[in-house]
Amino acid sequence: MEEKDKCPTCNSPLGEITETANGRKLRRCSAGTWNKDIRQTDGCAFVKWLPFEQEKLDEKCPECGSPLVIQMTRFGKKMKKCSAGGWDKETKKPTGCPYVEWINGTTEKLDEICPECGKPLVLFTTTSGKKMKKCSTAGWDREAKKATGCTYVEWLKYVPKEENTGEEFLPPEPEEEK
Numbered sequence: 001m002e003e004k005d006k007c008p009t010c011n012s013p014l015g016e017i018t019e020t021a022n023g024r025k026l027r028r029c030s031a032g033t034w035n036k037d038i039r040q041t042d043g044c045a046f047v048k049w050l051p052f053e054q055e056k057l058d059e060k061c062p063e064c065g066s067p068l069v070i071q072m073t074r075f076g077k078k079m080k081k082c083s084a085g086g087w088d089k090e091t092k093k094p095t096g097c098p099y100v101e102w103i104n105g106t107t108e109k110l111d112e113i114c115p116e117c118g119k120p121l122v123l124f125t126t127t128s129g130k131k132m133k134k135c136s137t138a139g140w141d142r143e144a145k146k147a148t149g150c151t152y153v154e155w156l157k158y159v160p161k162e163e164n165t166g167e168e169f170l171p172p173e174p175e176e177e178k
């Protein structure tokens, strides 16, 4: 068994990779199980948080032409960044290409029609994972600071991916090394 598959606390093998509601991956010690009733871990409470996998995009960095990747922060915010960029822990400065673009929610086209004006609806997902349907004609006039077009909005109920597994009671993630 490799060192990285072992629990540093009790030497038991680590369990399968599981995912939290906001997409973070972790492995629990196989000598521990989450007890929903008492909201505590029975046995070994070791949890290993896995680093984010970067998702490669088909887009090129506008600054240097290297491929862009999607990266998620530990708070669940997503950003596009240049794969040629990095972070020097020693000097606490970015290295390579500094291009970063924060993603502020995503919109998807829906096969539904706005009940108010008959135009197509889009599904908007906020950075925190909330979803709403809104009219594709809706916009925001920055100068007048008011909504333009159709104002139809329907918030969708947040549906957890799986039954509450008590993830919010997990031990806090380790601080990133500064």
Ligand SMILES: [Zn+2]
Binding pocket: 007, 008, 009, 010, 011, 012, 029, 030, 031, 032, 044, 045, 046
């Ligand atoms: Zn353990």
Ligand SMILES: [Zn+2]
Binding pocket: 061, 062, 063, 064, 065, 066, 082, 083, 084, 085, 097, 098, 099
């Ligand atoms: Zn770049």
Ligand SMILES: [Zn+2]
Binding pocket: 114, 115, 116, 117, 118, 119, 135, 136, 137, 150, 151, 152
């Ligand atoms: Zn509409």
